[in-house]
Amino acid sequence: xxxxxxxxxxxxxxxxxxxxxxxxxxxxxxxxxxxxxxxxxxxxxxxxxxxxxxxxxxxxxxxxxxxxxxxxxxxxxxxxxxxxxxxxxxxxxxxxxxxxxxxxxxxxxxxxxxxxxxxxxxxxxxxxxxxxxxxxxxxxxxxxxxxxxxxxxxxxxxxxxxx
Numbered sequence: 001x002x003x004x005x006x007x008x009x010x011x012x013x014x015x016x017x018x019x020x021x022x023x024x025x026x027x028x029x030x031x032x033x034x035x036x037x038x039x040x041x042x043x044x045x046x047x048x049x050x051x052x053x054x055x056x057x058x059x060x061x062x063x064x065x066x067x068x069x070x071x072x073x074x075x076x077x078x079x080x081x082x083x084x085x086x087x088x089x090x091x092x093x094x095x096x097x098x099x100x101x102x103x104x105x106x107x108x109x110x111x112x113x114x115x116x117x118x119x120x121x122x123x124x125x126x127x128x129x130x131x132x133x134x135x136x137x138x139x140x141x142x143x144x145x146x147x148x149x150x151x152x153x154x155x156x157x158x159x160x161x162x163x
Contacts, residue, residue: 008133008134008137008140009122012122015051015140018049019045019048019052020112020115022049023045024112026038026045027105027108027112030104030105033098033101035090038093042086042091045150047147047149047150050148050149050151054153055136055139057080057153058143061076063132063136064124067127067128076114079111080114083107084151086111
C-alpha cells in the first residue's frame with residue numbers, strides 16, 4: 001500500500017531526520033569540547049524535539065506495545081530519558097569538565113543510535129491498520145501545532161505521574 005505525502009510515515013521520517021541531525025551536531029560539539037556551540041544545539045534540540053517525543057510517548061509507543069512487547073517499548077522510554085538528560089545537562093553546564101563531557105557524549109551518541117534504530121519502527125508502523133495510522137498522524141500534527149519543548153513536556157508528564 002502506497003503512503004500518501006502527508007502520511008504518518010512521512011511525518012515520522014521528517015522528524016527523525018531533524019532529531020538525527022540535532023544529536024549528531026550535539027555529539028560533534030561535545031567531541032570538540034565546544035560548550036557554547038553544544039548549548040546552542042541543545043537548546044534547538046529541546047525546542048525541535050518536544051512535539052515528536054510527546055507524540056511517541058503519549059500515542060505511538062502505546063500502538064507499538066502489542067507489536068514489539070513491553071521490554072522494547074520501555075527501553076525506548078529510557079533512551080528518551082537519557083537523551084533529555086544530555087540536552088538539559090548541556091544547557092545547564094557552566095564550565096567544561098572532561099569526565100562529564102565524556103559521559104554526555106556517550107549518552108548523546110546512544111541517542112543517535114536510538115534515532116537510527118527507529119528506522120526499524122517503520123516496519124512495525126506498516127503493521128498498524130491504516131485507520132489507526134491516520135489517527136496517529138492526527139495526534140502527531142496536534143503535537144506539532146502545540147510545539148512543546150521536550151523539557152517542558154517531560155516536566156508536565158512527570159508532575160502528572162506524581163499526582
